[in-house]
Structure formats: structure tokens, C-alpha cells
Amino acid sequence: MPPADALAPERTGGGGSDPVLEVRGVTVHFGGVSALTDVTLSVDRGSVTGLIGPNGAGKTTLFNVISGLQVPNSGVVVFEGRDLARVRPHRRARLGIARTFQRLELFGSLTAEDNVRVGLESSIRWWQWHRLRASFPWARDEAGDGARATGSRVVGLADRLLAGVGLAGHESEQSSAMPTGSARMVELARALAMQPKLVLLDEPGSGLDEHESEALGSLLQRLAADGMAVLLVEHDMELVMRVCDRVHVLDFGHIIASGTPDEVRADPRVQKAYLGASAGSAPAAGGDV
């Protein structure tokens, strides 16, 4: 479904445990409430890592810590061996961390296509005159110079990315007027447009029907196969269990279990957390937890 060459990051040597992101001992307090306590996890290159847990477990807070929107009270975030403590959010994004938001953060007055274009063109700096000039609508594609993205090529790339997330034909819709499920896919396409090494997805499957959610699953697996690291927060257990290589379970700000989907499903603490949260619905049941 997705044009893999448009979505894929630089291919790097694969295989084995190769953490692109490490979170070590992260703790966040809001006033007297602690949202995250001593959270440690890692995300491998070329894998899909699931992060699950009941509402209020701290999943979004952890995403904010990783992308730099929330400063942790203690603990470190290491990306490709680099401590991100003093790196501002937009610098983190330039290093290769993209994300989507649970509560949509679209550029609402832009069209779906322009949302993705902002992502595609985000690496252009004002002094890079040749790239700026190439972004003009009347710029012509210079034959043989594949590195240059002309205006029309950027539009083409944006449309291919949108087609990749199942939104072909919706390019010129105003993004804030789109249904939630489609809007989430615009956010996903915008994140992928940055060619990130790590993408953080906050409940991308909510608002999708069974069919679309299946397509999303295969898209994520394909991204991982191309070398991207995916950290996925999702309530759709079926999706998580199907696509994730590893799963971390967060409950009241603590990591209570980590492992393969099967290991996590069998873990008595996980079952207790979920049964305690809503009696009778184990995560294996595939419902919204």
C-alpha cells in the first residue's frame, strides 16, 4: 500500500538488538501526583514497540518527555547514543524523532496536502537558496538532479505520502474538517514526511474501522522492515499484539511488564492491572481497555 521508497529512512545495518532510543529512570511529577516513576525502556531500530496501559497510565506523558514537550524531574532520554537533556523539541525532531498526538495537533487551516508539505520541507533553511527556490511553484525539475525537490515534486511526494496512509483523493480538504480517523492519518503522513529514524504514534488506530486498522498494521510493519523504529501507543489490543515486536505495559506511571506480545499477555501482573481496571476484559480479548 505505501510507496515504501518515499517513506523509508536511511537504511542502516540491521539485525539484533540495536536501540535507537533509550529511556532511563524517567520520573515526572505534576504537583503531588506522579505521572511517571522510574520508567526505563528502549526502542530498537527496525522494530515496532508497543506501549500499552489503562487511561491515565502516563503513556502520553512519556511521549512528551521523549519529544521534549515535558521536562522530566529525573532520568535521561538517549537517542542514538546522545543525551537529549538539553535538546529543544525542534532540535530533537531534526535529529530524527517524529510524533503524532493523541489529541490532534494538525495545522487545521491548511489542507491535508499542505500539512504534509510542511513536514516535507521542514529541513529547508532560509539560507539554502537553491532549495528555497526549488520550492517555488514555477520551479522546474532539473533533469538528472534527483536531490532537488522542486515545488511540483514536493506536491507529488506529499500526495504519495497521503496515498500511503489511505487518503488518496483527499489532498485538498481542509484538515480540521476531516473526520478524526483521517485526520490521524494526516498527522502520520506529516510525521513520516520528515523521514524520521523514530516515530512516536499516540493512538493512531482510534477512529479507524477494522479494515483501515488492518492497513495501518501492515504499514507500520513495512516501516519497521525498512529500518524505522516505531513506538506505538494503542488501545486496539488486536493491532498491538499483531504488529509489535516488543510490548511495554505502563500502569500508574510504572512499567509493570516488558516482553514479546505473548509474554506480556501471559504476565499475571498485566492481567491483574487490566482486570482491576475493568473487570472481565483481559487484553487478549481485543477490546478497548
Added chain:
Amino acid sequence: MSQFLEFTVLGLILGSVYAISATGLVVTYTTSGVFNFAHGAVGMIAAYGYWELVTHHVPAALAMVLIILVGAPLLGVIIEWLLMRRLLGDTGERPIMVTLGLLSILIGMALVVFGENRGDTLNPLVGGTFRILGVGVTSQDLVIAGAAAAIAVALRVLFHSFRLGVALRAVVDDPELLATSGASPVAMSRTGWVLGSVLAALAGVLLAQQQQTSLDTYTLALLVVSGFAAAVFGRLRSVPLTYAGGLVLGLAVIYFGSYAQPHLGSWGPDLSAALPMIFLFGVLIALPSVRLRAVGKLTTLRPPRVASGWESLVAAAAFFLVAVACSLTLSGTVVGGNSSFGVVLDHTMAYGIVGLSLVLLIGYAGQVSLCQFAFMGIGAFLMGKVAGGGSLLGLLLAVVVCAAIGALIALPTVRLRGLYFALATFAFADAAYTGIFPDTRVLGQGLNVGQIVLPGLSFGGNRAVFLLLAGAFVLSALLVLAIRRSLFGRRLVALQDSPAAYATVGLNAAFTKVAVFAIAAGLAGLAGALYGTAAGIVGTSDFDIFTGVIFVLFVVVWGVRTVSGAFLAALSFAVLTHVWTNGVGLFAGAGIVLIGWAPNGIIGMTWLSRLVPHRPGAGRRASTHDAASLVGVVDTREGDIRAAG
């Protein structure tokens, strides 16, 4: 030493004047989340009302009670009902615009009813003078100092020790959560506005009684402006800190005027008047940065369509031809008593360029600037002073220097949230208007700018100058539209829609904001230089800060997201200033009330009704997606409650 004590007493009294108005600002902000630019105007109306009662032989004490305990609460209820209710929880630029609109409508009404200056003074509530530490102090001074302290203590106790006070503060933090605890957010907000109006009226009457000059509409309405610094010192939240800020500011102004100003000698500008604003700018710079966070609020506004390159070129050519035709046929027509229509057209073009700078800033980037007229003044100054006046070099320098000053102002302040940024621009505008422009070496009463000479072209006649201005406006409009269509334009809109997402796609919000502010400042500088060229002689009053604020309102009323909105704002503003001066404020104020219903302005209204018969998003997709979006809505609500808890 005795002199120092004397200055200290004077400083504390002046500080109490600042504090009494600043604490009122803090009350409104704490209870409604709105920074009320019209706070002083409410006080001004109260002072006039008091004067009206007293001249009709109502006893002073009874008049005070009637105004402060009956009139002011009524005004508060009306303001809340008419303007503020639909803004509850809005953190964008609309609350700023609405209170500025309230300011201009109250001033406009006072000008129509009472005139600009009443030529009458109010008697102090209590007469007599004292000597404290050898300083002559009137009883009124003591009343004000006592009232300021008493209000500070009473508010502190109310907000922290009473259930009502806590609920009043809670309405700003989370209206929905407050509703779940049984208190009505609307009732709380209304109580807040009533309390704010009472304090504004008390301050207005007391300060009008203290002022031994005759009642003046502008002086009274803008009296509270000096208190802004004290309120921001208290972070708009803390009453005790605000009170302390007021006293510190009062002492600073008196000490500076007594000790430092004399040493500045004849070359130094008279900074005393601008000191409160310099203080405000300093306090703002010391504030912590706004925290970048995901708010999860999508803009539901449908933006106006952006014209394509060819469309804008054709429209520009047509516009220019019409402008030429107007200039040839109408410029001799006399309007508004003594000014010719040609002058109105000149002003339209110059103001139009300022309007375009606001389209860039407010319309695209969502940054409110209240200092575009100050940049105009600087532009006119450079045009008049550089290379003997009227030279091309002056025009270029006006653009470049204003852009540079804009960048310098923006650099330390763009990291602040929108309201504080707007206040910083206001501080700059006020400091320029009161402290720098009046100096005879800058603008003073009048500076001869001289007519422009371009290489090979001389602009001898008025028509030639008009063509130059119209050409500059058309080119600026094309520039603004080209920016909107460019990568930079997409970034500006993206930044306004979601700062959090802007950062997480790897873009530097601070840099973008500084850049757009500098470009807008350069445009305003160009407008000022051209305005000066057309007028020949310009003075400080041409770049009045209050007029500048009203012009911002005009652009917002007509439609700040469109070039045509900027032009219509400039045209109506220029016509009204020549035909019916008092109507300028009334139009802006009445128009702003409308903005609650039509966020895209007048242009947006007609545009919406013509092109979009349905609500955005209605009846668009198949039923599966409707179900899907419903799930999304439920999710968001859960997120709300969780975030609040």
C-alpha cells in the same frame, strides 16, 4: 537625606496610584482570564458619571455610592453578557481585540457625550493637606494610599480564604471542571467582571479627584496603562506582588526623575514619561518562557482562499488602474470640511501597507502587534532626516532600520505567550510615543520630510506622489500574497495553528516569529516613510499609540486574514478620520462586538455566505467515518477530564 525621604513619600503615593489600578486588572484577569485593556476606560466612564451627578447637586458621598455600587456593577454585567461570555476559555488574540474594542467604544462614547476635555475639575472627596516627613500631602493622596493597601489586603483574603474567591479563580483554570463541582462558570465570570468594574470605578473616581487638571477622556482612560507594569510584575495573578510592583514602580519613577534625569543633561531624551513602559518591557523580558504543549484544540475556522499568482497579478493591475482613475477624478473633491479627497487616498495607501503588515502578523502568524504606528513614526523620521530628506536612501533605511528594530524587540519577547508579546509591543509603542517622538530632535510638533526624488523620476505633484504610494501598496500586497503561498507562508499558518506540532516537525518557532515580526516592521517603516512623503510635514500626533491600536481593530473587523480586508480597513479608517473623528472609535468598538460572531471579519462573512453554504465538514463522508469521528470525540473528552484531574 530629608530630600530622599521626601522623594520616597512622593514615590509611595504615586506607587499607590499605579497599584490601585493594577490590582483591578489582576482581579479581572484572575477571574476571567482576560487582560482588560478597557479597565481604565471603565474608570473614566465612572469618573464622568460621578461628575455628572455632582454637578446636578447630588452629595459627593451619595454619588460615589451610586457610581461604584450601582453603576459599575451594572456595566460589569453588561460587558460580561455582551462581549465576554462567548470568549470564556479562548486563549487566542480575540480576547485582546475585544477588550481593545471595548476601550475604543467607551472612549468613543465619552467623546460624543462629554467631549475630549470637560474643562472642569473634581473636588477631592476629603479636603485638607498634611505634612509627612516634611512633604506636603493632600488628604486625597492618603485616601488613595489607604484604598490601595486595603484593596490589596481584601482581595488577597477573598481569593485565598473564601469559597467564592477560590471558585472565582478556578473559572479561568478550567470552566468545565468548575461546572462539575456545582458552580456556574458563567456566574463566576460575571461576578469577576462586576468586581473588576467596581474596582475600576473606584480607581477612576479617586484618581480623577486627585488629578488637579481638568477631566480629560484620554488621560483618564489611559491612566491605568502605567499600571500594566505592576500587574505584570504580579504575573497578573498575585495581588500582593502587584501591589509591591506598583510601589516599586512609583518609587522608580520619582527617583529617576529627581536623581537621574538631571544628569542626562540636554542631550538625553525625557524618559520620565516613558519609564513605566520601559519598566513593563523589563518585567516582561524577565518572565519565564511559555511552555510548549499540545492543547488538542483544532481551529475550526475556514480560512479564506489564497489567490494564485496570476489572479493576484491581474487583481493588482486592475486595482492600480482604478486607483489612478480615482486620483485623476476625485482628488480635488473636498471632504470633512477642509481636507481634499486626495489626502484621504494618500492616507489609505499608507495605512493599507500597515494593514498588510498586520495581515502577515495577526492573520497568518497569529502574533498581535500594537506598535506598527511606532514603526511608521520611525520610518517617517528616517525619511525626513537621512540625506537631507526625501531621498531614496531614506526610504531604504526606513525599511531596513525598522526591520532591525523589530527583530531586536522580538528576540527577547517571542518566547512569551501571546498576551505578553502584545503587551511588549504596546510598551514599545507607548515608550516611543511618549518618550522619543515628542523630542524636537526626533519628530516633535512637526518634521519636514520633503518630497521623494527617485533616480530619473521626480515626484513633483500630489498625483505623482499618490501614484508612488498606490504602487507601493500594490507591490506590498503582492509581496504578502507571495509570502502566503510560499514555504514561509505555510510555516506561518502552521505555527499559528499548532505551536506544539510546529516544533515536533523540526521547525524553530522563535526564529519564524522574529522573522515575520521583522518583515512586518519593515513594511510599517515603509508605510511611515511614504506617509511622511505624502504629508510633507509630520508630527508626533500622526503616530498616536491609541490611533494605532484602533487601526489594528479596523483590520481585524474587516478581516485580518485577507489583503482586501487590510485595504478596506485602511480606506474606512482614512475616510472616518477625516469625516467623523469620533466615529473612528465607535466603528472599531461596534465592529469588534461583531467579531464574536464572525471571527474572519466582515470580508469573511460575505465570503462564507457566498461560497460555503454548509458548515465545514457537514455531510462529507460515508457513515463509517461519522461513527469513527464520534469515537474520536469521546476519546478527546476523556483526555480532557484526565488532564484536568
